[in-house]
Amino acid sequence: MKANVEPLEGNKVKLSVEVEEHELDKAVDAALRKIASEIRIPGFRPGKAPRRLLEARMGKAGIRQEALREALPDFYAEALRSTEVDAIAPPEIDVTGGEVEGPILFDAVVEVRPRLNVVGYQGLRVTIPRPDVTDEELDRQIDRLREPFGELQAADRPVQERDHVTLDLRAERAGETLEEVSDSMYQVGSGSYGEELDNRLVGANTGDVLEFDSEIGVGDPIAFRVVVKDVKQMILPEVTDEWAGEASEFETVQELRDDIATRMRSVKQVQGSMAIRDGVIKELVSLVDEDAPEALVGPEMERRLHDLAHRLESQGANLEQYLAATGQPGEQLLEDLRGTATEAVKADLALRSVAETEGFEVTEEDVDAEIAQLAEQMGQDALSIRTQLEHADQMQAVRSDIRKAKALGWLLEHVEIVDEDGKPIDRADLQPAPPADAPADNESESQPAGTTEGDES
Numbered sequence: 420m421k422a423n424v425e426p427l428e429g430n431k432v433k434l435s436v437e438v439e440e441h442e443l444d445k446a447v448d449a450a451l452r453k454i455a456s457e458i459r460i461p462g463f464r465p466g467k468a469p470r471r472l473l474e475a476r477m478g479k480a481g482i483r484q485e486a487l488r489e490a491l492p493d494f495y496a497e498a499l500r501s502t503e504v505d506a507i508a509p510p511e512i513d514v515t516g517g518e519v520e521g522p523i524l525f526d527a528v529v530e531v532r533p534r535l536n537v538v539g540y541q542g543l544r545v546t547i548p549r550p551d552v553t554d555e556e557l558d559r560q561i562d563r564l565r566e567p568f569g570e571l572q573a574a575d576r577p578v579q580e581r582d583h584v585t586l587d588l589r590a591e592r593a594g595e596t597l598e599e600v601s602d603s604m605y606q607v608g609s610g611s612y613g614e615e616l617d618n619r620l621v622g623a624n625t626g627d628v629l630e631f632d633s634e635i636g637v638g639d640p641i642a643f644r645v646v647v648k649d650v651k652q653m654i655l656p657e658v659t660d661e662w663a664g665e666a667s668e669f670e671t672v673q674e675l676r677d678d679i680a681t682r683m684r685s686v687k688q689v690q691g692s693m694a695i696r697d698g699v700i701k702e703l704v705s706l707v708d709e710d711a712p713e714a715l716v717g718p719e720m721e722r723r724l725h726d727l728a729h730r731l732e733s734q735g736a737n738l739e740q741y742l743a744a745t746g747q748p749g750e751q752l753l754e755d756l757r758g759t760a761t762e763a764v765k766a767d768l769a770l771r772s773v774a775e776t777e778g779f780e781v782t783e784e785d786v787d788a789e790i791a792q793l794a795e796q797m798g799q800d801a802l803s804i805r806t807q808l809e810h811a812d813q814m815q816a817v818r819s820d821i822r823k824a825k826a827l828g829w830l831l832e833h834v835e836i837v838d839e840d841g842k843p844i845d846r847a848d849l850q851p852a853p854p855a856d857a858p859a860d861n862e863s864e865s866q867p868a869g870t871t872e873g874d875e876s
Contacts, residue, residue, distance in 0.1 A: 422498040430712065431530050434510075436498045438523040446490035447482060480519050487514070487523060495527055496812075505532040508714040530714050535772040537706050544835040545698030550687040550848055552680045560679050564666050565655040574652040578623045580608045585649035588612070591642045602648065616643060623647050636746035681852070691849045699830050703773075704765045711764040720753075720760040727756075767823070774826040781818045781825075789821055 421437040491512065499506055508530040516524035571583055578584055583606050589599045590612070605611065607620050615633040623629060627647045632640040656662050660671045669675040731741055742749055787801070790808070794801040808814050836844045 420494065420497060420501065422502050424502050424504060427528065429530070430533050431528055432504060434495075434498050434502065434504065434527040434529070436494060436523075436525050436527065438494050438517070438525075440517070440520075440522055442494075443483070443486060443490065443523060446486035449486065449489065483520075484518060487518065491525070494523070494525075498527070504529070506530070507532050507712060530712065532715070532771075533709060533712065533768060534775070535707060535709060535768050537703070537769050537772045537776075539706050540703060540769070540773055540830065541833065542835070543699055543702045543830060543833070544837060545695055545702060546837050546839060546841075547691050547694040547698065547844065548687070549838045549844060550684055550691050552683045552687070556683060557676055557680060560683065561658060561676070562655060564675075565658070565662075566653060568662070568666065569653040569655040571651040572654050574650045576650070578607055578620050578647070578650050579652070580617075580621060581653065582607050583651045583653065584620060584647060585651075587646040587648065589644045593639045597641065612643070616645065619645070620647070625650055638746060685851055688849050688851055691844075695831060695834065695836060695849075696827075699827070699834050700766050702834075703769045703830065704762055707765045707769050709768075711761045711768070715764045715767075716757065716760050719763055720756050723756050723760055724753075770823040770826045771819070773830065774822040777826065777829060779822050779825040779829075781821045785821050786814075786817060789817055 420439070420442060423435045425433040425435065427433055491514075495510060495512065498504075506529045510527040510529040512525055512527045514523070514525045516522070574582060583604055585602055585604055587601045588603060588605075590597045605620075608617050610617060613633050613635050615631065619629045619631055625647055629645040629647070630643065632642050635641050658672055663672045663675045664670050667675050667678075669678060727741075728738055731737055738749075738752075742752065790801050790805050794804045797804065808817060836846065836849075838844055
């Protein structure tokens with residue numbers, strides 16, 4: 420097979436392919452077997468008629484055209500592989516010669532994945548919250564631990580945040596009652612009925628009647644009528660070592676605070692790392708000026724819709740129930756999916772561009788490691804996974820994913836990280852602290868002298 424590539428306008432190429440006649444022989448044999456099983460020739464069982472009779476009945480040209488129709492997709496796929504054309508849409512194929520005899524000639528015009536030139540990716544900057552734990556945050560966590568040991572007492576004053584209020588409440592939308600409760604205990608600040616109710620309650624007094632509209636969800640505003648009947652405040656126990664021993668596994672308040680600080684810092688470090696990754700992708704996408712091809716956006720959008728439907732199904736729900744519960748029109752859901760799909764396609768194209776510009780290569784060791792990881796995740800052996808990927812013609816996709824992962828890793832290593840005030844954040848501050856009983860670096864005997872991390876094979 421010979422194949423040439425000619426660039427065209429509109430992010431397309433034309434493949435001009437020549438297939439030698441002998442390469443069509445297998446397809447002709449397969450076509451004969453198919454024809455023999457479908458037609459009836461007196462004196463012969465289905466599939467047993469001699470070739471010469473089939474050729475006499477169908478004609479060599481008819482058999483050749485049937486073989487070409489069946490084999491053309493395979494010839495086209497082989498041409499894509501040999502020329503490394505990255506097609507993203509179905510081709511327009513025109514057979515230009517060889518339908519009766521001689522070499523098969525055909526042209527295939529197809530849209531290809533655009534190759535971007537992303538300018539400025541070397542200077543990305545993302546903003547994240549500092550992973551430090553403040554005294555105020557620690558105090559709030561301590562207060563949450565104190566609440567189960569607290570006592571409610573009447574409050575002869577206006578309502579404050581976190582007070583417990585007894586109230587009557589009626590909520591209506593377009594004249595239809597959504598909820599009506601009497602003598603219900605409600606904690607101010609919980610947000611159970613939206614922020615507007617909490618805001619209205621703060622400063623109210625016993626006996627006040629609050630009437631207001633609140634924009635919650637999609638549709639008409641919700642009309643609230645709330646009667647404040649009683650106000651209680653939570654009296655929390657004093658923070659002492661005795662209380663700490665009763666409320667936790669620690670004997671002192673300081674030990675409890677230290678443990679809470681460690682846990683909160685770990686959460687913030689994980690959240691910070693995720694925020695950096697998300698921020699890098701967002702900033703990278705902002706550098707992409709080109710429109711995302713519909714040939715890529717459409718399938719990505721369908722994939723995301725399918726994933727959503729599958730997740731809902733696993734929870735015993737469907738898309739209609741999801742839309743009803745969220746009050747979201749179907750058109751809005753599709754618009755949101757299109758937006759996220761477009762961003763995902765731009766991120767994919769940009770990461771490919773970074774990988775190409777930086778010259779990242781994929782080794783067989785990289786592929787083996789990726790397949791081993793997939794095998795572990797799916798509970799299968801690596802050979803089975805590799806065989807499945809090869810049969811599905813997905814090995815190139817695996818290599819591409821590895822290259823993009825390397826590009827993302829490079830960006831994460833080189834991005835500038837700052838806090839909300841624009842001050843740099845040290846990457847070391849985002850790394851979890853080693854366990855207290857872990858040996859110091861100079862005490863470790865597990866690494867041979869003269870080597871550095873990553874040198875061991």
